[in-house]
Amino acid sequence: MNPWLDGVGMLGYYSRTVLYLLLIVVWGMLIVYRFLEKRFGGHLNSTERLSLAMSGWIVPAMLWAGLYAGGTFLFGKAIGVTLSILVMLISLAFFSFKSIHVSSTSIALILLFVISLVLKFAFLKHATLPSYFDSAEHYRIIRYFIEPADDTLSSYYHTGFHILGAAFVSFFDLSVLDFMLAGGQFLLAILPLSLFLIVRHETDSIAAGLFAAVLAGFGWHMPAHLMNWGKYPALLSLVCISFVLNFAYLLYRKGSFKHQNSGNHLLLAAVVLVSAFIHTRSLIVYMMLAAAYLLTAWRTRIALKNQSLLFVLFVLLLELIVLQNDAALRTLLDGYINKDGWTLILLIALTPFAMKEFPNLTFFLLASLSFFVAGLFVPVHLPTAGVLTLLDRPYVQMLAYLPLSILSGLGLAGLIRFMQRHISVSTMSVRVALLVAFGIVLAHAVFRYDYYPSECCQIANRDDLALLTWINASLPPDGSILIAASPVNVTPFEQTEIHAGVDGGIWVAPLTSRQTVLAWERLDLASATVHAEICRRRLGYVYVGGMPQSFSTSQLEGNPAWYQQVFALPRAKLYQVTNCQ
Amino acid sequence: MVIMIRKFVSSKWMILAVIGMALFVLLTVSIWRISSLAQTEPEIAPRLVLKLGYCGVDMDALCILSFGRDVDGNTVVNLFVPGRDFPDFYLIASRVTGDYLYECSRSVNVPTSVYCVGSALNLNERVEFSIFSQEDDRLLARGGLVLKAFLISAPGMETGTEITATETATETATATDPESGDETATPLPTGYPNDP
Numbered sequence: 012m013n014p015w016l017d018g019v020g021m022l023g024y025y026s027r028t029v030l031y032l033l034l035i036v037v038w039g040m041l042i043v044y045r046f047l048e049k050r051f052g053g054h055l056n057s058t059e060r061l062s063l064a065m066s067g068w069i070v071p072a073m074l075w076a077g078l079y080a081g082g083t084f085l086f087g088k089a090i091g092v093t094l095s096i097l098v099m100l101i102s103l104a105f106f107s108f109k110s111i112h113v114s115s116t117s118i119a120l121i122l123l124f125v126i127s128l129v130l131k132f133a134f135l136k137h138a139t140l141p142s143y144f145d146s147a148e149h150y151r152i153i154r155y156f157i158e159p160a161d162d163t164l165s166s167y168y169h170t171g172f173h174i175l176g177a178a179f180v181s182f183f184d185l186s187v188l189d190f191m192l193a194g195g196q197f198l199l200a201i202l203p204l205s206l207f208l209i210v211r212h213e214t215d216s217i218a219a220g221l222f223a224a225v226l227a228g229f230g231w232h233m234p235a236h237l238m239n240w241g242k243y244p245a246l247l248s249l250v251c252i253s254f255v256l257n258f259a260y261l262l263y264r265k266g267s268f269k270h271q272n273s274g275n276h277l278l279l280a281a282v283v284l285v286s287a288f289i290h291t292r293s294l295i296v297y298m299m300l301a302a303a304y305l306l307t308a309w310r311t312r313i314a315l316k317n318q319s320l321l322f323v324l325f326v327l328l329l330e331l332i333v334l335q336n337d338a339a340l341r342t343l344l345d346g347y348i349n350k351d352g353w354t355l356i357l358l359i360a361l362t363p364f365a366m367k368e369f370p371n372l373t374f375f376l377l378a379s380l381s382f383f384v385a386g387l388f389v390p391v392h393l394p395t396a397g398v399l400t401l402l403d404r405p406y407v408q409m410l411a412y413l414p415l416s417i418l419s420g421l422g423l424a425g426l427i428r429f430m431q432r433h434i435s436v437s438t439m440s441v442r443v444a445l446l447v448a449f450g451i452v453l454a455h456a457v458f459r460y461d462y463y464p465s466e467c468c469q470i471a472n473r474d475d476l477a478l479l480t481w482i483n484a485s486l487p488p489d490g491s492i493l494i495a496a497s498p499v500n501v502t503p504f505e506q507t508e509i510h511a512g513v514d515g516g517i518w519v520a521p522l523t524s525r526q527t528v529l530a531w532e533r534l535d536l537a538s539a540t541v542h543a544e545i546c547r548r549r550l551g552y553v554y555v556g557g558m559p560q561s562f563s564t565s566q567l568e569g570n571p572a573w574y575q576q577v578f579a580l581p582r583a584k585l586y587q588v589t590n591c592q
Numbered sequence: 593m594v595i596m597i598r599k600f601v602s603s604k605w606m607i608l609a610v611i612g613m614a615l616f617v618l619l620t621v622s623i624w625r626i627s628s629l630a631q632t633e634p635e636i637a638p639r640l641v642l643k644l645g646y647c648g649v650d651m652d653a654l655c656i657l658s659f660g661r662d663v664d665g666n667t668v669v670n671l672f673v674p675g676r677d678f679p680d681f682y683l684i685a686s687r688v689t690g691d692y693l694y695e696c697s698r699s700v701n702v703p704t705s706v707y708c709v710g711s712a713l714n715l716n717e718r719v720e721f722s723i724f725s726q727e728d729d730r731l732l733a734r735g736g737l738v739l740k741a742f743l744i745s746a747p748g749m750e751t752g753t754e755i756t757a758t759e760t761a762t763e764t765a766t767a768t769d770p771e772s773g774d775e776t777a778t779p780l781p782t783g784y785p786n787d788p
């Protein structure tokens with residue numbers, strides 16, 4: 012398997028979707044770039060504006076989606092499309108292309124994006140359908156917003172992501188699956204580049220900025236592993252979080268928080284709202300970042316600055332020890348230790364230099380990470396959802412790459428400064444140090460980074476696709492199908508179990524519009540009681556996928572009087588329930 | 593001239609030159625890759641009859657994923673089809689007893705997934721499969737296989753080895769149907785697992 016060649020092939024396969032994604036994203040980037048130029052002027056150079064625009068595009072894109080969705084809903088698709096095109100063209104009329112200055116660093120960022128895009132798309136070579144059970148639900152909700160005739164959808168969530176998806180699919184007449192698959196990998200390619208700004212601006216080092224961006228893209232299993240979980244709204248919310256973090260940092264550096272600057276504050280508030288619309292948990296993240304900022308500001312006024320830095324590190328280590336002893340949460344740490352050992356060691360080696368040279372931002376990052384982890388242990392009672400926590404393990408596992416990448420960038424810049432200040436080193440020695448740091452990340456990217464879907468989470472296979480096509484063509488529309496399910500635990504407080512589909516059966520309802528029922532417990536299909544219950548619930552069929560937790564074929568085959576095989580491939584089968592009395 | 597040379601060997605230009613060369617190499621490889629993939633598209637190479645065989649790990653060309661059956665005892669042939677633009681087709685299975693037509697259905701949602709249904713095939717029977725375009729009955733692909741087992745995925749999918757069209761399925765492929773939902777199988781970790 013060659014990630015580069017596979018990525019090129021997949022880019023060709025999804026070329027239309029990628030082109031349209033580029034259209035929207037580049038348009039959004041131009042708007043944001045112009046805004047930053049007007050607002051920050053010489054305070055930001057062109058590359059920093061470009062870097063921030065690589066996450067800031069989400070704001071114009073969401074506004075566009077809202078405009079298109081509203082226009083289409085009220086006046087029809089033709090008006091919606093016309094309005095959208097007009098707004099895009101008019102907004103570009105205010106943009107002066109002469110103001111774009113392409114520096115060599117900007118070219119490096121763009122090149123990094125192109126390389127990243129190709130490599131991320133290798134994932135799609137072996138992605139049959141979007142991964143895990145979340146994806147099927149996201150697909151259903153996007154389809155619901157496009158065609159609200161589906162009255163089986165009783166509730167939806169992460170509305171912002173689904174509206175953006177629906178608008179994109181409807182406007183460009185694309186497939187929802189293509190949007191999810193290609194869109195996810197596109198976001199993974201562009202997201203890390205926005206970290207260049209904060210590190211470059213803080214350290215005045217282009218190399219450190221690029222290092223943080225490269226590390227964010229290829230040094231950790233996150234955020235790429237999110238696509239194995241099918242957590243598309245969470246990934247989109249990361250784009251917002253990245254922008255808010257960078258933008259708030261800029262405002263802080265410009266002193267905007269000390270003075271009345273309603274324009275910038277309003278924009279910040281608007282982005283926070285957009286973010287909440289996409290994923291409500293991002294609000295918790297912003298509160299934690301704000302708390303970390305307040306702590307950092309307080310720290311600058313106290314005498315024990317170094318001690319406070321060590322204290323927050325100590326608190327974080329304590330939290331991680333507690334985490335490791337919890338069955339539901341230890342996966343978070345295991346993910347980084349098992350998958351990202353080399354880059355973790357690099358981070359640990361660089362952190363002292365970050366603490367020495369950039370203590371305030373380092374404190375802020377460590378405090379933020381501490382708050383994120385602490386959020387795993389704070390229960391929240393919601394009437395509709397039961398006991399949750401402020402942040403759940405998958406979300407924190409996803410978030411952690413942000414402070415870790417920035418910290419690594421600060422550490423690298425700190426190391427260079429340390430070498431230049433305390434050791435008489437030549438420029439060549441500094442370059443060697445940079446080469447070693449980048450070399451470790453490159454080695455990790457070549458030998459350890461996983462470009463392809465994980466076995467853990469590809470619950471649908473190609474035999475499922477064939478069976479789904481057969482179901483669509485052959486089964487009556489009111490056919491009801493039992494699909495395998497398993498309890499899902501993500502917090503240490505869960506008492507009521509949430510059940511989720513475990514195999515390709517999860518895609519029956521979204522792709523064929525047949526009704527499905529999740530197995531209510533671990534069912535022994537050889538049992539007469541279970542057969543009677545299946546009949547009582549009027550379930551006409553049983554779906555058997557290719558996962559270890561799928562229903563047992565031997566139980567079904569061993570009871571031909573109750574279950575008749577109607578379609579069978581090695582890893583996907585359908586049985587009709589018979590002899591219901 | 594001297595100034596130009598000095599400028600060229602300065603570190604910035606050297607870096608740009610190295611990056612430019614690397615990009616040129618990557619671009620050349622990519623173009624070669626795209627053109628080689630295009631060779632699997634009958635639209636682009638209309639006279640080329642593709643070779644049909646079992647799928648391997650790297651699915652780039654038209655290939656057979658698995659065999660199965662439906663409620664009427666017909667044989668189901670599950671195929672991987674490269675690219676969205678691969679024409680709709682039907683399958684002809686040439687056996688000792690004659691030629692048999694298999695109707696093919698394509699997934700609306702994933703155009704690379706096609707399955708064909710036709711008369712039941714026998715174990716250990718050598719069958720030559722031919723794929724014809726529905727539009728103009730043009731021969732698109734052909735390949736011979738000996739069916740060693742049903743309800744087993746293409747051998748290359750499990751072992752990661754390439755299987756050619758004329759190879760017989762190996763003994764490992766005749767193992768019993770992989771048991772899904774086996775009581776003794778290790779259950780998946782719950783709740784958004786990491787890589788196993």
